Amino acid sequence: xxxxxxxxxxxxxxxxxxxxxxxxxxxxxxxxxxxxxxxxxxxxxxxxxxxxxxxxxxxxxxxxxxxxxxxxxxxxxxxxxxxxxxxxxxxxxxxxxxxxxxxxxxxxxxxxxxxxxxxxxxxxxxxxxxxxxxxxx
Numbered sequence: 001x002x003x004x005x006x007x008x009x010x011x012x013x014x015x016x017x018x019x020x021x022x023x024x025x026x027x028x029x030x031x032x033x034x035x036x037x038x039x040x041x042x043x044x045x046x047x048x049x050x051x052x053x054x055x056x057x058x059x060x061x062x063x064x065x066x067x068x069x070x071x072x073x074x075x076x077x078x079x080x081x082x083x084x085x086x087x088x089x090x091x092x093x094x095x096x097x098x099x100x101x102x103x104x105x106x107x108x109x110x111x112x113x114x115x116x117x118x119x120x121x122x123x124x125x126x127x128x129x130x131x132x133x134x135x136x137x
Contacts, residue, residue, distance in 0.1 A: 009063075009110045015103055016059045019111065020052050023098040033090055036082060062114055073118070074125045083126065088119045 027033045028048075041051050057068035077083060095115050099108035127134070 009107060011063045011107055011110060013056075013060060013064065015107060016056050016063065019099055019102050020056050020059065022102045023095055024048070024052055024055070026094050026098060027091070030090065030094065033087060033094070036080065036087065039082075040080060059111075062118075063110070074122060077122050077126055078129055085123055085127070088123050092116060092119055 027037055041047055060066040061069045096112045099111045
């Protein structure tokens, strides 16, 4: 059994809610990421609460194999023309730091490993749409 879905990781819905709840205020406050997110989501706390619930469902799909999230992350990110590869790196820096602070090393390692994979995959999908003929390494 791999570590991501192993019961040894001990990740719960409460862990997901704690991480998401601590992380997104940092995103909103970030000089680069905040305007991107608020430009798409808005500034209302009620709208953000819905977004955090959606993100919680996404992570529950990934971590707990729940099937609450029905969206398509690549399609969502393709709709953000101003997003750049460096934005994914900044998002990951904030996410990894927040995961360590909130959940400790063992659980953070699981989240961060998957977040890096997901981020790479999303950026590759975006780049392939924007630059379909560019050479890939």
